[in-house]
Amino acid sequence: MKNLDQHRAPIYEGLEKLRKKRVVPFDVPGHKRGRGNPELVDLLGEKCVGIDVNSMKPLDNLGHPISIIREAEELAAAAFGASHAFLMIGGTTSSVQTMILATCKAGDKIILPRNVHKSVINALVLCGAVPIYVQMSVQEPIGIALGLENDRVAQAMAEHPDAVAILVNNPTYYGICSDLKSLVDMAHAAKMKVLVDEAHGTHLTFSDQLPLSAMQAGADMAAVSMHKSGGSLTQSSLLLTGEAMNPEYVRQIINLTQSTSASYLLLSSLDISRRNLALRGKESFEKVIEMAEYARREINAIGGYYAFSKELIDGQKVYDFDVTKLAIYTQGIGLTGIEVYDLLRDEYDIQIEFGDIGNILAYISIGDRLQDIERLVGALADIKRLYARDGKDLLSGEYIQPEVALSPQKAFYAQRESLPLQETVGRICGEFVMCYPPGIPLLAPGERITKALVDDIIFAKERGCSLQGTEDPTVSVINVIKEDS
Structure with missing residues (x-):
């Protein structure tokens, strides 16, 4: 067995070797290390465009890796406790769709919550699988859907014993976690695969103060957004698999839709970010937790806002909570989340992740600083002082369970x-x-x-x-x- 030294970053190392050789490029990309597009060099820098290269023998090939990309996959799998890991350059959308396309075919049933990302339903459009939605509870007055409840999932399994898989969000955008280990055990007992959209849970593996990750819970596949809380470049992702999945079949599914011109900027960012998390993730995310909890206390002290957290845990609808998720209910000051979102950006030069009808989400990660938190808290206090109103005209951000009439x-x-x-x-x-x-x-x-x-x-x-x-x-x-x- 190879020595899986997490200090290694084989793709990054391969690119550095290539750069030192001064190879004359008669291949794509056509900017030829930036010489053909000086404005691109001005924007991104010589080092960046210099490693924007095409697949070649020394750099391996993402569609069929046998050397440095294969090594990077093995290191990622070890870091995340997976049987196998795939480097994905089509975002976590591609990872989510691969999970479904690898387990479902036309007419197959899949059990899932309705508060899934559009990539899940897009995958159902592509493969023809039929969604079996589990009824979701709603947290009032926040208006967010909560976790998958074990008894409701068990009922769905009993009513649809021919379902081939269940899909779980871990966590949701708002930090809500289901009882993932129990759901995995239930599904496996029913001969169903467990797919986990862990787009917002890259960090879960690296702290015992956070909810269980998909691989820790024994899931079959997990889509992990390294570019969110993991620190890699936008559009880079990981797909993790457990022992029950055939990795070479999964790769065939990936190759149905993934680009044959893989970006080495994205691949190297995954490689370097995995190394960073493996070596420093525990320490980094402990600081993230501290910052998020500090922000939550300060924001709740303003009054009117509600930055919710572990007090929502009831063991059923909310089994656990990811405290790094700084989600804030804003209707207590008479403003929708999108209105506060717009004010923060337009008046205070603060860009948060999103605002919806009832809430905003400020994404706290390894790149944040305490002074940034202070600025956000101060801006929210100012918004309350200047813009608060009675809010009688507001609709609640109510989650509405759909009626499915057609696949x-x-x-x-x-x-x-x-x-x-x-x-x-x-x-x-x-x-x-x-x-x-x-x-x-x-x-x-x-x-x-x-x-x-x-x-x-x-x-x-x-x-x-x-x-x-x-x-x-x-x-x-x-x-x-x-x-x-």
Whole structure:
């Protein structure tokens, strides 16, 4: 067995060797180490464009790695406690879709919560699997969906024993965690695979003060956004697998959709960031936890805001909570989350992760500093003083469980017609409608449109949410299924 020295970064080392050799490039990319595009060099720097290279023997090939990329995968698997790890350059969207495409085919059932990222439902459109949504509880007045409850998942398994997999968010965007170990045990007893969207849980592996990671809980596959809390470049991700998965089959699935021109900027960032987490992750995330908890205390002391945390844990709807997630309910000062989001950016030069109807999320990670936290707290206090109002006109950010009338694939490819938003009530949606971020669809293909959903969409538009997914960029009309199709 190879010596898995976490001090190594084989892709980074390979790029450094290449750079020192001064190889004359008669291959792509066409900027030829930046010489053909000086403005790109001015923007990114000579070192960056100098390692923006194509696959070659000394640098291995992501589609069929046999040397330095294979070594980097082995190191990542060891760092995250996985049987295998894949370096992904299509974002965690690609990782999530690979999980589903590797386990589900047309007509297969998959059990999952509805508050999934759009990439999950996109994968169902691609493969033709049928979603079995588990009813979700809602935390009032915050209006967020909570975790998967064991008894409801058990009921779904009993009603659909032919389901091939379950999918779990660990954690949700807001920090909510389900009882993942119990869900894994239940699913495996029922001969179902467990897929975990761990886009917001890269850090879980590296601290015993945080909820269990997917691999620690025995899941079969996990999609991990290294570029979020792991520190790598945007669009880089990891796909982790357990012992029950055939890694070479999984790679074949990845190669169906992943680029054959892998970016070595992304690959090397994954390699270096894995090394950083393996060597310094525990210490780094302890500091992140301290900063997030400090911010939570200071924000709650302002009054009106509610930065929620472990007090939500009840052992069922909320089994655990990721305290690094600084999610803040804002309607207590009479403002929606998106209004506070806009004020922070436009008036205080503070860019947070997202704002929705009821909440904002400030992403705290290894790159934050205490003075940044202080600035955020001060800005929130100022916003309350200057902009607070009674908020009687606000809608709650209520989570609405959808009625699924058609599978996502059948609905997406069915004959459609466009109707004004207010005239779509009762019809079956033929496209996505979502606020982005966080990218959780308000409506997905195949779901019945209700008045409550239309009201939510109109309210989100009025308050400035970035609505996406529809053919109409203004979201004034929605594609619905033709009734005779």
